[in-house]
Amino acid sequence: MWYLYGAVLLAGIANAVQAGQNGALAKSFGGSLSAGLVVAAGTAACITLAGLVSGKLTLPSAAQVLDVPWWAWFGGVLGGGIVVAQLMVARQIGAAPFLGMLVTAGVVTSILIDHFGWIGFERHPATLWRIAGGLLMIAGVALVATF
Incomplete structure (x- = not known):
């Protein structure tokens, strides 16, 4: 179980580094939110690869989709908001x-x-x-x- 805390620490480090990477990408693209699309594509590729390697990539059944609480569908939107903040704010405030x-x-x-x-x-x-x-x-x- 201790390794899970290590994974969280690595994710925290990645979160700090990602803000700078995403900001540099946005700067190189002229401040464009198209950098966010590159980030989203990288995220999708990472999740797909992890799912394929672990053998845990499955599609939900119709019953599972219908069973999801309405508010759970907005997690991706919130994640996108974090990326937008990284792209537009992080480099300006540090x-x-x-x-x-x-x-x-x-x-x-x-x-x-x-x-x-x-x-x-x-x-x-x-x-x-x-x-x-x-x-x-x-x-x-x-x-x-x-x-």
Whole structure:
């Protein structure tokens, strides 16, 4: 199970590096959102390759498609919004403030999601320690963005 934490750490590193890569791609393309299409194609190729190599690439049945909650279909849109932010914002405010704000907003939102058990997650109360951790992250991002 420990290797899963390693995978998440690698994904966090990739997230920081990706923002710069996507920004450079957009700059080379003249700030065009066509860079986002290149990113989307790379994402699709990566997922397809991982699915083929692992043998876990399957198409859902009609019953599975009909069973999906309405709000679950928008995950790709949210992912696209993250890429658009990387393309249009990250290079202007810097890697550290961008990723710090991205991660901190995610953690604070996750505390709320866990507390209320939204979008399919089990309920985990927003304890004083969790709230303090979120506040410390906000303070840390403020320091990174200011100095």
